[in-house]
Amino acid sequence: MEYSLTFEETQVVQSTARFALNDILPLQKQLDSTGIMPDGLKQKFLELGILRLPFPEQYGGLDATFTAMMLAVRELGYASPVPPNGILENFVLAWPILNFGSAAMKERYLPGLIAMETVGGLAFTEPDTGSDPRQLITIAKKTDGGWILNGTKRFITYSGICDYLILFAKTEQNQVAAFLVESARPGYKVGRRESFVHMALDNGDIYLEDYFAPDEHLIGTVEQGFEVLLKSESLGKIGFCAIFIGAAKRALDLAISYANTKMHRDKPIGIKFPMIQEKIARMATQIEAMDSYLLKVCAKADKGGDIFWEAAVLKLMTAEGMRTVATDAMEIHGAYGLSQEYEVGRFYAMAAAVPVVMGSMDIQRVITGRTLLAKGKYSD
Numbered sequence: 001m002e003y004s005l006t007f008e009e010t011q012v013v014q015s016t017a018r019f020a021l022n023d024i025l026p027l028q029k030q031l032d033s034t035g036i037m038p039d040g041l042k043q044k045f046l047e048l049g050i051l052r053l054p055f056p057e058q059y060g061g062l063d064a065t066f067t068a069m070m071l072a073v074r075e076l077g078y079a080s081p082v083p084p085n086g087i088l089e090n091f092v093l094a095w096p097i098l099n100f101g102s103a104a105m106k107e108r109y110l111p112g113l114i115a116m117e118t119v120g121g122l123a124f125t126e127p128d129t130g131s132d133p134r135q136l137i138t139i140a141k142k143t144d145g146g147w148i149l150n151g152t153k154r155f156i157t158y159s160g161i162c163d164y165l166i167l168f169a170k171t172e173q174n175q176v177a178a179f180l181v182e183s184a185r186p187g188y189k190v191g192r193r194e195s196f197v198h199m200a201l202d203n204g205d206i207y208l209e210d211y212f213a214p215d216e217h218l219i220g221t222v223e224q225g226f227e228v229l230l231k232s233e234s235l236g237k238i239g240f241c242a243i244f245i246g247a248a249k250r251a252l253d254l255a256i257s258y259a260n261t262k263m264h265r266d267k268p269i270g271i272k273f274p275m276i277q278e279k280i281a282r283m284a285t286q287i288e289a290m291d292s293y294l295l296k297v298c299a300k301a302d303k304g305g306d307i308f309w310e311a312a313v314l315k316l317m318t319a320e321g322m323r324t325v326a327t328d329a330m331e332i333h334g335a336y337g338l339s340q341e342y343e344v345g346r347f348y349a350m351a352a353a354v355p356v357v358m359g360s361m362d363i364q365r366v367i368t369g370r371t372l373l374a375k376g377k378y379s380d
């Protein structure tokens with residue numbers, strides 16, 4: 001499959017990389033510890049219009065590719081996970097609205113989400129499961145003109161600051177349905193906030209107490225709910241991998257710089273010790289593999305292909321790659337790797353998050369293995 005970049009995609013990479021280096025990286029510590037972009041930075045970030053890339057002009061988009069957006073997300077991820085995280089949370093709501101929503105829903109919600117004037121998110125996980133749709137307890141009961149939703153959602157990013165979410169609930173017929181939920185409506189309450197090791201993030205419980213969702217807030221049909229879930233999560237998963245691949249590149253750059261400047265009896269450790277070279281080579285190999293596969297998956301998504309399997313493989317690859325890169329980069333720094341004064345320690349905390357966000361590793365293995373066994377072979 002051909003996945004060389006277009007002129008437009010190359011330009012997106014260049015402009016986002018410049019922004020990440022010049023504007024985000026100097027504020028990385030502040031961003032990661034507060035989860036909030038200062039106003040000036042946010043303005044410049046919004047002007048880049050990254051989330052506009054894969055959406056149609058009709059809704060304020062740029063009619064470009066999913067690949068372009070993912071490359072931009074990766075470049076931002078080099079400097080901090082905070083700005084690209086915001087893009088992805090809006091994307092996982094805007095994408096299903098575009099592909100499954102009614103014309104009225106698209107008109108009403110897409111322009112604000114795509115321009116990032118409103119804040120979106122996705123609510124699947126519950127206290128008892130973040131993996132198994134059949135285990136969902138949040139219930140959607142049909143009533144006149146809409147649905148009454150009751151239940152608890154857990155670990156929901158931006159649940160305390162969002163305007164809207166795509167929320168998955170079970171109907172009385174045991175189907176998984178997708179709803180657009182508005183945080184300003186009665187019956188939407190937020191609870192305990194989580195605190196994570198890898199970045200500051202508004203995340204926590206939502207309590208739905210007789211929340212009324214009008215019929216027109218059902219995203220797709222009830223029968224399509226499961227498909228909406230799988231497709232939105234798969235694309236979101238690719239996005240989170242893109243952030244982590246960008247971060248892995250930064251970790252390698254820091255390791256190279258340290259290995260070239262830390263001296264051991266008049267020689268840089270990178271030159272003197274073959275084991276340092278081996279670590280650099282291992283990190284670079286992992287990054288090349290993750291990055292190439294990211295492009296391959298994005299190219300397939302842009303051609304309208306089903307990327308359910310590929311998203312799971314990318315996630316497995318990224319989790320393992322990020323763990324190796326973060327550990328090697330830290331070890332090259334010796335004790336400084338553990339020092340808060342050095343940036344390199346942040347990747348170790350990020351590596352811990354990769355296996356969890358957007359589905360556990362075991363579930364990715366189940367998807368990957370079962371799909372191949374059902375197909376009966378690996379090759380096409």
Ligand SMILES: Cc1cc2nc3c(=O)[nH]c(=O)nc-3n(C[C@H](O)[C@H](O)[C@H](O)COP(=O)(O)OP(=O)(O)OC[C@H]3O[C@@H](n4cnc5c(N)ncnc54)[C@H](O)[C@@H]3O)c2cc1C
Binds near residue numbers: 122124155196361
């Ligand atoms: C930073 C962060 C942000 C998050 N943001 C969101 C968000 O915005 N929206 C959202 O909905 N969720 C969010 N989550 C939750 C995340 O998606 C879930 O934590 C994740 O999917 C795993 O679910 P769980 O923790 O409930 O684990 P469980 O589903 O309880 O699983 C526990 C263990 O059992 C294994 N297991 C469970 N079922 C199976 C099975 N059928 N086959 C094999 N193994 C199985 C799992 O692999 C895992 O090891 C976020 C989590 C984090 C850390």
